[in-house]
Amino acid sequence: MTEFTMKGGAELVAKRYRAERRFKALGLASLAVTGLFLGFLIVDIMTKGFPAFFEHTVKMDVMIDPARIDANAIAKGDFQGLAKDALRDAFPGVSDRSGRKQLSAILSSGAGSALRDLVIADPKLIGTKVNVPLLLSGDADLYLKGYQANLGKNPGSADLTISEDGDAYNLTTSAPLAAGQIVRANGGAFKVLSAGDGSARAEAMEKPVSMETALAGKWDSVSFSTTESDRRSSDREILWLEQLNDNGQIAKGFAWRFFSSGDSREPELAGVRGALVGSLLVIAVTLSICLPIGVGAALYLEEFASKNRFTDLIEVNINNLAAVPSIIFGLLGLAVFLSFFGLPRSAPLVGGLVLALLVLPTIIIASRAAFRSVPPSIKEAALGVGASHQQAVFHHVLPLAVPGILTGTILGIARAFGESAPLLMIGMIAFIVDVPKGFTDAATVMPVQIFLWSDLPEIGFQSKTAAAIIVLLVVLFCLNAVAIYLRKRFERRW
Secondary structure, eight states: OOHHHHHHHHHHHHHHHHHHHHHHHHHHHHHHHHHHHHHHHHHHHHHHHHGGGEEEEEEEEEETTTTTOOOOOOGGGHHHHHHHHHHHTTTTTTTTTHHHHHTTTTTTTHHHHHHHHHHHHOOOTOOOOOOEEEEEEHHHHHHHSSSOOOOOEEEEEEEEEEEETTEEEEEEEESSSOOOEEEEEEEEEEEEEEEOSSSEEEEEEEEEEEOOOBBBOEOHHHHESSSSSSSSOOHHHHHHHHHHHTTTTTTEEETHHHHHHOOSSTTTTSSSHHHHHHHHHHHHHHHHHHHHHHHHHIIIIIIISSHHHHHHHHHHHHHHTTSHHHHHHHHIIIIIIIIISOOTTTTTHHHHHHHHHHHHHHHHHHHHHHHHHHHHHHHHHHHHHOHHHHIIIIIHHHHHHHHHHHHHHHHHHHHHHHHHHHHHHHTTTOOOOOOOSTTOOOOOOOOEEEHHTTTOOOTHHHHHHHHOOOOOOOHHHHHHHHHHHHHHHHHHOO
């Protein structure tokens, strides 16, 4: 009987160990799957957002014409026109109206800003020629980043003779040519209309500098991985960009304007400074309101309030408010702060008030849990040596509960920093270019900015959206790191 009992007990122990191993394996598998999805998400965001931190410029010699730039009103000068003229001078063969318009489209609408800043810093440059990097348009920048098409180049393997035939050109070579192919030679570009044995008829996309014979290797044919109708940049624009790139005039650099500029309709000019400053102002208002009120309410309910039906009702309502959808708080802010009190619309002050109401229940609940986690012996010892109840709470219990309070604050601020629904209701979805300078200026926040960019059709805003998400995560991690440091700083072990 004893042997049977011992055998049964051993089987039960073995069964328990197997169950524990299965539970441990399932836990590790869950962590692995979670890490896999998280890693995939981070890699995807980084891959899409990293190109937005860089931009392309073209270095041009620009003549600062005194007739167009008034030394007494430099800021009002036509610097954009000067930039366009410099680019057109680099391609004298582009004389048709359509071509000149396409050529100007290579530059960003803000290309003249760098030139303006340069002349404002040194007015003596008026009347001289300066070499300045001009910002390229979003479409040109996308092509140079490899988003639109890949360009294939095939060096010519035989001599090429070019002759003019009315409005068209005859290309004579023993190398094979096909209709639709683009040939570059003698500074010009030709699109083959029809090809025969040893000759081809073509139209000039870019007029050649001379009609001399192009020797083998001195000309090439190019092809695009996508058709012209499937991309934003035309064949001519890409050929101009390639020529500028071959001349060493195109440079790639870090896009500092992404952090120094506000929102814009042009993807190459859009930045996150306005939304980032707006978010920080909103969080400052939220933190300054919800932290003292939340800790004070938790302290009162936990240490001073009488236990009766009224306090029970308050506790139930606090727990219920923590689960209320955030859009409800936006409606509350719209009705109270905007309609009743008449506070300014789209202001960080109103956004902070709304988010303070949103995260207040979370901080109260976490703070009460922090107060409960302090051993009762701490307060009892203080009372035993003659301290009053208030002194015991504020001098002993509260300092020891700070780490737990900061944990609740981290959770609340993280939620507030990523909220957009309640802020949409108070007008923070508006298109705002200027960077807010105060709590009552019109502003937007990072989540709303990301939402707005994600809804725009331009391809350039896709990478801007991912880059803004990266900035949002970095700022959130920094805020959490500060809170975690403070929590560790005040943490006590017993």
